[in-house]
Amino acid sequence: xxxxxxLRRIVHALAARMPWQESNRRAPWAWVSLLGPxxxxxxxxxxxxxxxDPAAGRDATQGVRIEARPTRLVLDPQTTTGKIELVxxxxxxxxxxxxxxxxxxxxxxxIVDPLSRRTLRPGQSLTFTVAVDPESLxxxxxxxxxxxxxxxxxxxxRGEYRDGAATLQFSxxxxxxxxxxxxxxxxxxxxxxxPALVKVHVxxxxxxxxxxxLLTWLERKQSALMQDRVGPNxxxxxxxxxxxxxxxxxxxxxxxxxxxxxxxxxxxxxHRVLYGLAPLLALAPAMTVxxxxxxxxxxxxxxxxxxxxQADIDQCATGRGGTPLQVARIDVGLLFYFAIAxxxxxxxxxxxxxxxxxxxxxxxxxxSAQMISxxxxxxxxxxxxxxxxxxxxxxxxxxxxxxxxxxxxxxxVAFILFLTAxxxxxxxxxxxxxxxxxxxxxxxxxYSGMRFGLFYLSEFMEVVFVSAIVTTLFLxxxxxxxxxxxxxxxxxxxxxxxxxxxxxxxxLFVGIRLVRSNPAVRMFGVxxxxxxGIHLGLAVVSLFTGWGTQxxxxxxxxxxxxxxxxxxxxxxxxxxxxRWTLPRFRYDQLMNLGWKGLLPLSVANIVLTAxxxxxxxxxxxxxxxxxxxxxxxxxx
Amino acid sequence: xxxxxxxxxxxxxxxxxxxxxxxxxxxxxxARHFFANALSPGQKNVDTIRYGEPGVDVKDYYPERxxxxxxxxxxxxxxxxxxxxxxxxxxxxxxxxxxxxxxxHDSHEKAPKSxxxxxxKCIVCGLCVEACPxxxxxxxxxxxxxxxxxxxxAVLHKVDLMREGGLxxxxxxxxxxxxxxxxxxxxxxxxxDPR
Numbered sequence: 001x002x003x004x005x006x007l008r009r010i011v012h013a014l015a016a017r018m019p020w021q022e023s024n025r026r027a028p029w030a031w032v033s034l035l036g037p038x039x040x041x042x043x044x045x046x047x048x049x050x051x052x053d054p055a056a057g058r059d060a061t062q063g064v065r066i067e068a069r070p071t072r073l074v075l076d077p078q079t080t081t082g083k084i085e086l087v088x089x090x091x092x093x094x095x096x097x098x099x100x101x102x103x104x105x106x107x108x109x110x111i112v113d114p115l116s117r118r119t120l121r122p123g124q125s126l127t128f129t130v131a132v133d134p135e136s137l138x139x140x141x142x143x144x145x146x147x148x149x150x151x152x153x154x155x156x157x158r159g160e161y162r163d164g165a166a167t168l169q170f171s172x173x174x175x176x177x178x179x180x181x182x183x184x185x186x187x188x189x190x191x192x193x194x195p196a197l198v199k200v201h202v203x204x205x206x207x208x209x210x211x212x213x214l215l216t217w218l219e220r221k222q223s224a225l226m227q228d229r230v231g232p233n234x235x236x237x238x239x240x241x242x243x244x245x246x247x248x249x250x251x252x253x254x255x256x257x258x259x260x261x262x263x264x265x266x267x268x269x270x271h272r273v274l275y276g277l278a279p280l281l282a283l284a285p286a287m288t289v290x291x292x293x294x295x296x297x298x299x300x301x302x303x304x305x306x307x308x309x310q311a312d313i314d315q316c317a318t319g320r321g322g323t324p325l326q327v328a329r330i331d332v333g334l335l336f337y338f339a340i341a342x343x344x345x346x347x348x349x350x351x352x353x354x355x356x357x358x359x360x361x362x363x364x365x366x367x368s369a370q371m372i373s374x375x376x377x378x379x380x381x382x383x384x385x386x387x388x389x390x391x392x393x394x395x396x397x398x399x400x401x402x403x404x405x406x407x408x409x410x411x412x413v414a415f416i417l418f419l420t421a422x423x424x425x426x427x428x429x430x431x432x433x434x435x436x437x438x439x440x441x442x443x444x445x446x447y448s449g450m451r452f453g454l455f456y457l458s459e460f461m462e463v464v465f466v467s468a469i470v471t472t473l474f475l476x477x478x479x480x481x482x483x484x485x486x487x488x489x490x491x492x493x494x495x496x497x498x499x500x501x502x503x504x505x506x507x508l509f510v511g512i513r514l515v516r517s518n519p520a521v522r523m524f525g526v527x528x529x530x531x532x533g534i535h536l537g538l539a540v541v542s543l544f545t546g547w548g549t550q551x552x553x554x555x556x557x558x559x560x561x562x563x564x565x566x567x568x569x570x571x572x573x574x575x576x577x578x579r580w581t582l583p584r585f586r587y588d589q590l591m592n593l594g595w596k597g598l599l600p601l602s603v604a605n606i607v608l609t610a611x612x613x614x615x616x617x618x619x620x621x622x623x624x625x626x627x628x629x630x631x632x633x634x635x636x
Numbered sequence: 637x638x639x640x641x642x643x644x645x646x647x648x649x650x651x652x653x654x655x656x657x658x659x660x661x662x663x664x665x666x667a668r669h670f671f672a673n674a675l676s677p678g679q680k681n682v683d684t685i686r687y688g689e690p691g692v693d694v695k696d697y698y699p700e701r702x703x704x705x706x707x708x709x710x711x712x713x714x715x716x717x718x719x720x721x722x723x724x725x726x727x728x729x730x731x732x733x734x735x736x737x738x739x740x741h742d743s744h745e746k747a748p749k750s751x752x753x754x755x756x757k758c759i760v761c762g763l764c765v766e767a768c769p770x771x772x773x774x775x776x777x778x779x780x781x782x783x784x785x786x787x788x789x790a791v792l793h794k795v796d797l798m799r800e801g802g803l804x805x806x807x808x809x810x811x812x813x814x815x816x817x818x819x820x821x822x823x824x825x826x827x828x829d830p831r
Binding site: 222 | 656659662663665666667669670673674675679681682683684686
């Protein structure tokens with residue numbers, strides 16, 4: 001642990017960079033350095049505002065507290081009934097009674113089987129069903145006229161739904177409580193197309209492409225450090241007398257410029273159409289498969305700053321009042337992955353064939369044979385996870401892992417087999433025979449410039465995707481282990497303190513490293529250290545107030561995305577580590593491993609998993625008694 | 637010590653056949669190197685000389701006994717240290733040193749009237765430095781043989797050689813083994829100094 005620079009030194013370093021200093025007069029960039037402290041200050045304000053009144057959350061568990069799950073029920077014409085679960089999260093029994101629906105649209109909603117007074121002991125829950133009559137909210141009709149008259153801006157056409165709102169009111173322990181009931185109808189443009197476009201941009205432009213570009217640098221830098229070399233460090237940018245080299249990060253940009261300006265060479269006898277098409281055929285599947293990857297649970301539009309429950313998020317994940325954080329929610333998501341990933345073979349095969357080069361053809365043949373061989377094992381290993389979790393939909397798979405335990409624990413053999421086969425699918429060492437620099441250059445031997453760059457980029461995007469899908473299948477997606485981060489916040493204050501303190505210490509450590517490494521990035525390091533200090537401070541705050549179990553929805557979603565991203569980046573690092581550690585297979589060894597090693601093992605894994613699942617599954621679910629139909633005991 | 641025979645078993649054990657233990661060992665080794673270099677500020681194990689980087693002079697990394705262009709050392713009064721004994725020109729295998737002696741008219745015996753080294757002929761063997769009895773000629777300038785446009789420019793005269801030269805306080809005739817103690821401490825990576 002390096003010594004932390006004294007407060008005086010930090011203040012001096014900050015002061016020396018302020019724009020009003022004489023030495024910085026003629027450097028307009030110095031104003032940028034103001035952003036550092038401002039950013040840290042803003043973080044402080046935001047985080048302490050998010051804390052709210054920490055004592056309130058703890059005190060509220062004293063006495064009567066009935067929580068509704070979901071906190072607001074959203075219905076649409078496809079979903080006309082919804083369940084509301086009332087849970088007693090307080091520490092004393094409470095009577096709930098006087099259920100009624102009020103609000104301007106009370107006539108449209110109804111409680112399906114009205115309940116009389118009931119007493120809920122702590123931990124007990126009560127479920128009942130609310131239905132909506134969509135036709136009464138379809139205009140124009142007599143019941144709607146009055147509402148429309150009240151709001152002159154709303155003019156409904158025939159057959160068009162309008163939004164309906166009411167509240168379910170009841171008394172709990174004498175206190176009145178209410179749950180909002182909403183009816184919303186949005187066209188598919190609003191529920192499907194626009195969120196999908198936004199999610200595509202967030203995922204592709206915000207994560208996948210930057211990470212793939214970063215990996216081009218990380219591959220070289222990491223291999224250098226592993227082999228006691230220096231690695232790329234020469235690209236630099238200077239402004240205002242300050243030279244930034246950033247550990248060679250700028251090589252990403254210089255590489256791009258180099259590739260764009262290189263000669264675009266096409267061999268004379270190449271098939272020009274296919275030659276041009278092949279890089280696109282390699283890149284497109286690599287980008288398309290990301291559609292099925294869930295990078296978070298669901299986002300609820302109107303509850304961003306409220307504490308939500310898992311029931312709220314499940315409701316949002318169906319598209320009612322929110323959107324799942326997954327570009328395409330396909331029931332056969334993993335089959336979609338296999339279908340699209342096998343299309344990537346066309347890119348490599350056509351590249352080799354269209355190049356009119358015998359080495360390229362050899363590489364293409366190797367690539368197609370290898371990818372087809374390993375796809376068999378890849379598909380069969382997933383069957384184990386399918387048997388355990390009972391779904392092929394990645395989002396549901398992650399939820400199932402959150403409810404039971406992670407795939408790496410329940411399917412460790414499948415994890416190793418899947419990772420091996422998936423690395424073989426990306427055609428990287430130790431499975432890089434299609435490339436084989438020392439014997440044949442590979443299927444892209446004739447490609448140059450950005451055409452080659454597309455192959456290069458798609459290779460790294462496949463690396464990112466393998467990390468993402470392994471995270472989804474085996475490492476619990478966006479979840480923390482042991483359910484530490486739930487829908488409403490950390491599972492307990494101690495977990496919050498642990499997570500915050502860990503993040504704070506890591507950020508502080510990195511920040512100090514940056515401050516001490518290079519004068520040019522000292523400012524950045526100070527900001528990182530400040531953010532780390534804020535985390536540590538929050539951990540201390542949580543230590544005294546128990547804060548952290550009730551977080552706003554947006555914070556939980558962002559935390560989940562950060563956790564997912566960290567897992568993916570770490571797995572990318574592991575893949576690069578493997579790629580630069582293991583030597584290349586011989587081709588017969590490759591085929592032996594695929595057909596005689598991975599395939600039988602994955603079949604054995606399926607059989608074993610099936611037997612265990614069969615043995616553990618109860619033959620018939622216990623029939624619920626009449627009494628327990630609505631009232632359930634405390635959850636275990 | 638006698639020569640023994642070590643018998644190596646060629647049968648593959650189970651851990652060999654499942655690959656994974658060996659793979660994990662390899663990954664641990666490379667990861668150890670990665671973290672050792674990534675987490676230490678100066679990239680601990682990296683021996684690369686950052687040639688051409690600002691603040692890095694590659695001559696700092698030259699071995700202590702690197703032989704470069706010659707120079708002639710001075711006495712305290714600034715006169716040349718050479719006594720024109722002709723040892724260097726005699727031992728020079730390339731015959732690139734030409735000395736013409738003259739009388740000094742003081743307590744010292746002789747001095748070179750002219751001292752000419754043809755650097756184009758020099759084979760940088762360093763025998764002249766070895767042969768010199770009074771530490772007058774040295775090749776420790778850490779300068780490589782330079783490029784010239786005209787051949788005569790590569791012929792260094794006494795003035796040129798003394799311009800690079802510094803004060804030498806060596807005892808005339810040598811200080812014996814103690815002179816080693818006066819040397820700056822060499823970089824142990826590049827020397828095989830028996831010390």
